[in-house]
Amino acid sequence: MTRLARLLPLLCLLPLATAAATETTIERDGVTLVYRDATDALDAGMRERIVETFFSTYARQRADFNPAAANAVDIVIDPDYDGVAFVDNKGQATMTINPAWLVERPGDVDLVTHEAMHIVQAYPGYGDGAPVWLTEGIADYARDRYGLDNAASGWALPEAVADDHRYDTGYRVSGAFLKWADTAHPGLVRKLDAALRAGAYTPETWAALTGETVEATWARYAQARTGGQKGP
Ligand SMILES: [Zn+2]
Incomplete structure (x- = not known):
């Protein structure tokens, strides 16, 4: 057995050993946000920018268009979602984001502003x-x-x-x-x-x-x- 062959099984185990999860709840101005990133696909800097963009823009959009819009929102970072981002307003208002999009285009965090407006809209169909x-x-x-x-x-x-x-x-x-x-x-x-x-x-x-x-x-x-x- 070569040295590399002995090392391979160990290397294959490493990703499992380092897998992590982030779930954090933040409340600001009467809105509660739960941010979930089960595989830590985005780093702390991007997480802070997403959270800041959400609170800053959702509060103003909600005040201007629909003060009765959801006061509890989940943001879910989902590597299995292959679109950019979407909102589901049925039941718990949830914004799902594809992390690969933001890793490749870190300047595009205002996609959160567009999705936050969908939560404000809450149209029936x-x-x-x-x-x-x-x-x-x-x-x-x-x-x-x-x-x-x-x-x-x-x-x-x-x-x-x-x-x-x-x-x-x-x-x-x-x-x-x-x-x-x-x-x-x-x-x-x-x-x-x-x-x-x-x-x-x-x-x-x-x-x-x-x-x-x-x-x-x-x-x-x-x-x-x-x-x-x-x-x-
Ligand atoms: Zn849209």
Whole structure:
């Protein structure tokens, strides 16, 4: 038996011996957060940034949009989840994060701001009653407005409108459109959010709040952006 062959069984045991788990409960401003990382996939520095981003942005989003939103939230770091992050609002409000995403893109911690807005939204149906473009557009509108350091990952709402962009493209494209439309109709996003939470949103809701169809608002927005104007 070579020396290496004798060492191999020992080396294989080491990862088991060093496996660790973090579970910590933090309470701030009436909100209780349980942070769970069963395999310590993220280091203490990233954990602190996630916790700070959550408390700072969730408190402001909750106060502005839905003070009745959950006052107990779990953040779960899950290496088996292969998306970026998601929120489950059924029962205990839970934000699941793929640690590999943040290890590769440590500047992108404001994804927590986007997910925290989903907890505030607490809409009754994702894509079923609450349109996906509005749910995700409002979450990216909120990431832009409340995020702590979006610049660290080069994240920003688009200034330009591409040919294949539509009002319902979702995420940043819809977020930029909502930000522009909210300037023209102050309180629009807050009212859309309330209608969505009440399960009362229809295309007529947009028309009632703005005096025109969403397609007409988008056409004015696209015209203004391609024409180089900044304001509505
Ligand atoms: Zn989302």
